[in-house]
Amino acid sequence: MEKRAKAICWTINGKSRTLVYNLTVPTVKKNIDICLLDCTQAEIFLDKNSRLNSAYHTAEKYLALGELKGGIDPAGADEHWKTANSALDRIRTAFARKNCFPKTFFIGAAIEKAMAEEIYQQLEMTKLSNAANLTNEQQTVTLCHWLLTL
Numbered sequence: 132m133e134k135r136a137k138a139i140c141w142t143i144n145g146k147s148r149t150l151v152y153n154l155t156v157p158t159v160k161k162n163i164d165i166c167l168l169d170c171t172q173a174e175i176f177l178d179k180n181s182r183l184n185s186a187y188h189t190a191e192k193y194l195a196l197g198e199l200k201g202g203i204d205p206a207g208a209d210e211h212w213k214t215a216n217s218a219l220d221r222i223r224t225a226f227a228r229k230n231c232f233p234k235t236f237f238i239g240a241a242i243e244k245a246m247a248e249e250i251y252q253q254l255e256m257t258k259l260s261n262a263a264n265l266t267n268e269q270q271t272v273t274l275c276h277w278l279l280t281l
Contacts, residue, residue: 147171197236234260
């Protein structure tokens with residue numbers, strides 16, 4: 132089942148949430164690794180026949196969008212971050228054009244010192260809303276809790 136799952140849904144404090152994986156977001160016109168939407172499962176239609184009526188076509192429904200880089204080779208970590216950072220900038224720019232400002236986050240399996248400093252600066256400036264090292268259990272749990280409570 133975990134290999135076929137496209138999304139997970141839950142309700143918190145009376146609010147419905149849907150987390151969708153690998154979604155081509157119409158606002159950005161690119162595939163985004165993780166998207167959290169303010170909607171029920173019934174409002175998400177990923178089949179070709181009903182896509183235009185889906186909540187994922189509404190920019191205001193997006194609460195958070197994130198990039199996941201799972202490569203563990205420290206030598207390639209900086210390149211993964213550069214690619215993810217460019218994607219996150221594209222997301223922010225595209226949504227800002229629609230006067231929407233969803234949160235952005237980064238999850239990386241290999242985070243080197245220089246990129247960690249840049250990530251931390253973005254977090255301090257609130258350009259980036261959250262970040263986690265996938266190999267650090269505490270950071271991963273904290274990010275998951277953050278997503279679950281948005």
